[in-house]
Amino acid sequence: MHKLNVSIVLYENDLKQVENVIKSVLASKLDLRLYLVDNSAKDTLKSLKKLDDRIEYIFNNANLGFGKAHNIVLNKTLEEGTPYHLVLNPDVYFEEGVLEELYEFMERNKDVGLVMPKVLYPDGSTQYLCKLLPTPIDLFGRRFLKFWAFKKNMEERNEIYELRFTGYDKIMEVPYLSGCFMFLRQSVLKEVGLFDERFFMYLEDTDLSRRIHKVSKTVFYPNVFIYHEYGKGSYKNKKLLKYHIISAIKYFNKWGWFLDKERDIINKNALEKLKKCYNLGLQGGDFA
Numbered sequence: 001m002h003k004l005n006v007s008i009v010l011y012e013n014d015l016k017q018v019e020n021v022i023k024s025v026l027a028s029k030l031d032l033r034l035y036l037v038d039n040s041a042k043d044t045l046k047s048l049k050k051l052d053d054r055i056e057y058i059f060n061n062a063n064l065g066f067g068k069a070h071n072i073v074l075n076k077t078l079e080e081g082t083p084y085h086l087v088l089n090p091d092v093y094f095e096e097g098v099l100e101e102l103y104e105f106m107e108r109n110k111d112v113g114l115v116m117p118k119v120l121y122p123d124g125s126t127q128y129l130c131k132l133l134p135t136p137i138d139l140f141g142r143r144f145l146k147f148w149a150f151k152k153n154m155e156e157r158n159e160i161y162e163l164r165f166t167g168y169d170k171i172m173e174v175p176y177l178s179g180c181f182m183f184l185r186q187s188v189l190k191e192v193g194l195f196d197e198r199f200f201m202y203l204e205d206t207d208l209s210r211r212i213h214k215v216s217k218t219v220f221y222p223n224v225f226i227y228h229e230y231g232k233g234s235y236k237n238k239k240l241l242k243y244h245i246i247s248a249i250k251y252f253n254k255w256g257w258f259l260d261k262e263r264d265i266i267n268k269n270a271l272e273k274l275k276k277c278y279n280l281g282l283q284g285g286d287f288a
Contacts (some may be wrong), residue, residue, distance in 0.1 A: 004083075006032060008090050009070055021093050022051055024095075028099040039065075043062075062245055066202075084106060089228065114219070116288055118226070120228070121228070129163075148165065158270070175210060175213045200247065210266075
């Protein structure tokens, strides 16, 4: 039995970029298995399997989407007893020791179902990927209302939505963590379920984080960091923007648009806890 399974979904990626993330994963001293799930039209990335015998390559011959492709691995491995699973983007890389420290953090804190490290751009600046659960204004407003009188209001709202006031320098519990790096406890996945396959791309991480947060802690852990070549694809590509809008509609149809009492309670509790923590100057709250 491995200590960790890792899945990376591919779609016509740059070979060098994928090699970088593979090297990051396989540099770990943890007993792990790496699954490459290829949604590309051709299996030209199959050669990556030759890099290491810990790699398993799965070719779908169709673009199944982000969550559904990861679910192929999760459905395959969930019953084998591996305690943790890492959902990882192909445009991520990190130094040796990151996975070990996150593994030890999860071992010490059995009430944590999901942990994400600090995420940096390649130039070393912080990516603000810790968020409250979104309202329609948060998702649509930050994309379409960044002009004239709305701009200042949206910037102020975004400061809270992305929890920028925290400085991203302490361990904190956050209801929505990015899907670029999700270190998951498998027993919690058995309880809440896997990615909702109705989301082809975008918001599937929001949905899963929310479900995990309802039964366990979802934690940002800045003591280690990764680099993420985050491209904001939906801001540059009309097809990706369409996927983003469709997923947002599906998300709010599922959880509620402006009337979502559960979201309001979760966000209120998260903010109150964070403000209390920062006012008191606590270092990491209740976490070991």
